[in-house]
Amino acid sequence: MKQAGKNYFTRLTLSLLLAGMGCLVLFQGKLNAQAHTYPAKYWVYFKDKGPAGLLKGKPLAKAARAHLSQRAIERRLRRGSGPPFFDYSDLPVYKNYVHRIRAAGFRVWTISKWLNAVSVFSTQDSVALLQSFPFVKNVSPVRIYIRKPVKRKSIEKSQNQAFEKALQTHSLHYGKSYDQNAVIHVPEVQDLGYNGAGVIIGMLDTGFNWKHHKAFDHLKVIAEYDFIHHDSNTANEAKDSLFYPDKPGQDSHGTETLSTLGGFAPGYLIGPAYGAGFILAKTEYVYSETRIEEDNWVAGIEWEDSLGADVVSSSLGYTKFDNGFKYNPKTDLNGRTAVTTIAAEWAVRKGIVVVNSVGNEYHRRPTTLITPSDGDSVIAVGAVNFNGEIAFFSSDGPTSDGRIKPDVVAPGVSVYVVKPYTTDQYKRADGTSFSCPLTAGVCALILSAYPNLTPMQVRAALRNTADNAANPNNLYGWGLINAYKALFYAKEEVAGFNGSTIPESIELSDVYPNPSSGFMSVRYDLPKEMDVTIEVYNVLGQEVKLLFQGKQFAGANHLISWNGETNNGEPAPSGIYFIMLRTKQANAAKRILLLRQ
8 A cells, every 4th residue: 555655646746747737838939939929128229321431521521410419529528539520420220221111011219320220029930021122231149138126134234333423513414324425535525615516427228216305495497307207207106007017115215316416405415526517317127027128228328429428327127138148247248249239339439438337146156247237438346345355245246258247346335325206215236236325426526626527537547546546356346446646636537637748838729620510629628727717709800609717727628618609699701710718828820710600
């Protein structure tokens, strides 16, 4: 009987296993069938940009500038990797190609000029049709990521009570946000009067509910756009969408990161760059988990570039690939493969400081780095507690090609942020999502003081003054940032130290572009700090526009721009003008030809 019972249970177990395998096969078959019949997103890359792609020289530059704001043009001239400052990548995607894709029945979701591609909804069966168009270079899936939330550990609730109890002697009262600012020496910089004023920061996140909490009463929002619903409301929307219904709390994460960077409620919360202007892009979708679709991210950063963003803060972290397509960490995290990384590198070339979370993937195995932090020019930020100890969740490098990542670290444990959906309450939060905006805020402070620094000079200022600069590694990078030291390192960069030289004389470079239809810039050098006046005159010797008057520090490549308007704000007529730089020591002038169209 015992043996018979044993055989019975053996047969029963085998039967259940076989039945389970059958169900699994049927389920997998159903998934495979859905992949063929249910629409998913694909990138469609084009071979060229149509007739505009044949342009060269000044006609190319003119067409490339057409879709950029004057603020974006000026930033390119200040900090971009040029000349040329406007190139093929800035040309729009050829409209006829997009029209033909739509006419074939495909829904176009995003259009990327930098990638020369569109993302579309397509079934796997229809991919062959997309590939058959003669102007299509190739088709590949859009990667969709799931961001992993960090579970708070009560043991790390407050690492250094001494900070909160310290008698604050600074010009601002930081309240419980003092810790996160003090360990990176933000208060010392803000005591000097820098708060991000004059700098525009772009943010890419889940949405932003910024119109109700008192910490945002001062906030300067220049523009906002929802790349999920394609409208100008980045807060949660009380409407359904066929593809993307908003979930309650969708905008919480973005609201928290925004407060970390730009909040201002003295006695409670102060962000490093509360005086900056902000461009807000909702690119992440929260439903059951936070879905980060790379095409929305690319569209967001291109849009922020066009509006003139100086710094982009992106608190993204990826754990798994929701649609089965992924990048290989052993080969693809090389700064040249992932779509978001390619877009981030384009942004840096165009003069934007790109700051990205290194990820919340832990450091239990080699290389838990996430994209686009693998980009060579992207400032990847890890997280530490208030004692400078690495956070248990902070991802590490290296990149696939052996480069050290992260670049730097900042507080990402027990960071004080606004509590979403309240008007005056706060909470603590963990994640590299918060060390990233703190670092972006420090970048804005540096640019507020020295607006001509390139993204690579800003990165150098952060890395070379961090506390692990002598021995960088793949856990801490160059170490915990120091805003005060970075500011003075940046001053030396501007003044001409660290290998360069102070100009020997006052020089005014050639105006670009010249002739111009209404916007132009000129660079100038000063051998020492001095009072400077820069004006535009007409051929009769009459002042048309006062561009600058005040004290200017020594250094090369100062930049000044003229938008073609008079002191009264009216367009100056076509004709010959002169930009005049005057000091007590010497004067310099350059001729301009203004040609109105």
